[in-house]
């Protein structure tokens with residue numbers, strides 16, 4: 001108990017030194033989520049003083065850097081951390097390999113980082129390594145892709161079931177009760193892929209809309225080239241496709257390119273998720289996608305939270321980020337928030 005109090009006081013002093021972190025408050029933490037109990041949280045045995053001469057070290061393991069959304073997350077982390085001279089971030093790129101990502105966690109532990117951030121590729125292979133680091137006393141903040149157990153300090157991400165459900169409702173309304181859908185799924189060993197699929201089916205409500213059919217579905221593993229290939233197969237088999245629902249914008253764009261190649265892109269609407277300004281939102285403005293749903297990276301929020309954890313503050317076990325919808329009508333005005 002005494003130790004805990006001392007850590008808190010030390011942490012608060014460090015917070016004051018760092019100029020606090022209120023600038024990076026999470027935009028829309030879900031207040032309905034219970035806060036972590038003190039016992040499920042670790043402040044960790046800090047390895048660094050948290051001064052400009054001996055900054056706190058955050059280890060960030062990114063599952064890959066091949067997609068613009070991931071580069072954006074790292075940029076958001078970098079920019080938020082730059083505001084704090086008492087913080088240093090070490091970035092590692094797991095190159096879309098869960099085993100590599102596992103060993104990166106071990107390296108961070110051996111290296112003596114103060115906090116680990118991880119955006120895991122897949123749930124199953126990374127659940128135990130994250131739990132091990134956490135139980136070993138290192139605070140771990142998981143970003144964007146959930147794990148199978150909640151043995152970490154906190155999870156930050158948007159609600160993928162809700163995003164999928166909104167996409168499903170949009171498609172059902174747009175089709176007016178009749179039409180053929182191609183669904184290009186994200187990696188189905190990652191939780192966002194599973195949730196975006198489940199939510200979509202809920203929003204689509206096929207029982208209430210017997211004229212709507214999912215005529216082709218495939219796992220494109222979040223990757224544009226895969227989506228393009230899968231869409232080529234879908235088009236070869238299906239003479240009539242009305243909507244393509246892809247679990248991310250690169251997937252929707254890949255599908256668009258496949259349809260364009262055979263001159264069919266105007267016969268169908270493309271729905272994506274992520275809404276990066278330079279990617280999905282731009283596609284919407286250009287009329288390539290009809291709609292995209294924002295999936296915020298949570299990078300700035302993660303840095304903010306790491307500072308709080310280092311200051312000995314209790315943080316919520318889960319932070320749910322808000323989402324927005326972008327259509328041709330509202331994209332220029334910055335999209336519309338989904339309550």
Ligand code: FRU
Nearest residue numbers: 067069145192222248274295
């Ligand atoms: C990037 C990405 C995003 C997607 C997220 C889901 O790797 O595929 O496009 O929204 O991961 O975890």
